[in-house]
Amino acid sequence: MTRLERLGLVEARTLLRRRAIGAVELTRACLAAMERNRALNAFITETPERALAMAEAADARLARGEGGPLEGLPIAVKDLFCTEGVRTTAGSKILANFVPPYESTVTARLWAAGAVLLGKTNLDEFAMGSSNTTSAFGPVVNPWTPAGSSPPFVPGGSSGGSAAAVAGFLCPAATGTDTGGSIRQPASFCGIVGIKPTYGRCSRFGIVAFASSLDQAGAFARSVADAALLLQAMAGFDPKDSTSAELPVPDWSGELRGRVKGLRIGIPKEYRLDGMPSEIETLWARGADWLRAQGAELVEVSLPHTRYALPTYYIVAPAEASSNLARYDGMRYGLRVTGRDLVDTYKKTRGEGFGAEVRRRILIGTYVLSAGYYDAYYLKAQKVRRRIVEDFEAAFARCDALLTPTAPSAAFRIGERSDDPVAMYLNDVFTVTVNLAGLPGISVPAGLSAAGLPLGLQVIGKPWDEATVLEVARALEEAAEFRALPPGVVEA
């Protein structure tokens, strides 16, 4: 058996249960792939000893005919999930040496299901970014960068390390978080599947908070079935998160058939942007044709407030971030830079601990929440947010799911779009609406750009209807037959 690191979750699970391969063997193959591909900078912390110990325990359970739904499957975890005894940095200098004394609920569920931790993946600092270039641990390289091509392509962000690790065959699957598109946009840029479930599906307990009304955990994998399997193990009610939903988690992976016959798929007309590359438009039309050919009915719908979603997000998210990040004061954990007095210590700690984009967002958030501006900015944004939710409610009265492009372009190069914050924010134009409305969304690789880079299509569903989102995604996956391989991966 060669190239075990290329196996998907479902395939590997079958082989593990049959004892055709061992969890230790599979884990070693992934660890070796990680080591060969360190130039991608996908991981901030690798955990080989822990991985092998977990894999050995999994092999013992499998040998006894026991084990959970992910028994022996190695995965990577975005370095925003607290992992007990394993450094958790959030991609920030301020948490560079933070070792959590507790485990996030999502990762605790994964270990209970038998998964093996390979390491913690790189990300934009505090998940603030769309290119993984704001990380204090350096940018991540998209494995779709051809050898010698410089500067490299970005993997997207903020979950860029997770996306690059899965796309580059360093691991079969990884966790991510998505506040404005941070799972779906990197999935599109890296040619893999990325799903963000309904707000409240996964517990936020133990995930370093960015914008609490928008943050949601989700899954990366190389197939829809694998993503469904991982998400199923992550999701579920948690009394430690008051926004987590007390709803049963359906058997998404077991029920997946890719049947779209009779479904009504909405095409939101406002997602046709001026100046959008024609290849994105073509891909979108092709996706609609694929679903029509499989028996779905396509309907045009309107989401009239789409263009206001990004400006709304860039008030709501920084406002929540400025409040959430107030906890980093250098007193009980994290970096401390000593100043003249208490206030000066706070200022120096935060001034040196936070990078430029995080500082910018905290300042915007502080400003829009400050006396005299709260109504004009924050309250106004919360009202527009309701209009955006109402748009989706009206659209979903006429269809079962929506089909859109995931991002307005393919991956760009490291350093591009970094001069103008607003130009970078526009990456999330098609994904951010979904967070504002708390809906489930998935990105499926659907084709290549003229430059040979992956492009994704997004399926958006009704609240709690991940099942339909996954069915439509599976149908797209089957029709797209995306088989292209990233050129920037170092083989054994």
Add this chain to the structure above:
Amino acid sequence: MPLDRATVARVADLARIAVPEEQLDALAGELSGILAWVEQLGEVDTQGIEPLRSVHPIRRAWRPDVVADGFCREAILANAPEREDGFFVVPRVVE
């Protein structure tokens, strides 16, 4: 409304973030650019619209008033930048 350097300095002070003098102008430019862009929200008619604070109805979560954890001083102090005798050491706050 563009932000001037005095406003940026005031906001940075509120946010307890040290910003070097020489960065104030550049930061004022960036923040003004972002604010000018978000101001397009003024075009949206929000008369009579309730602000949205949570996408799902917030449930009041009740639990019995019992001790759920504790006795974990070592875990709490494990990441302290400075500690002494089982306490956090912080800068002097009372002169």
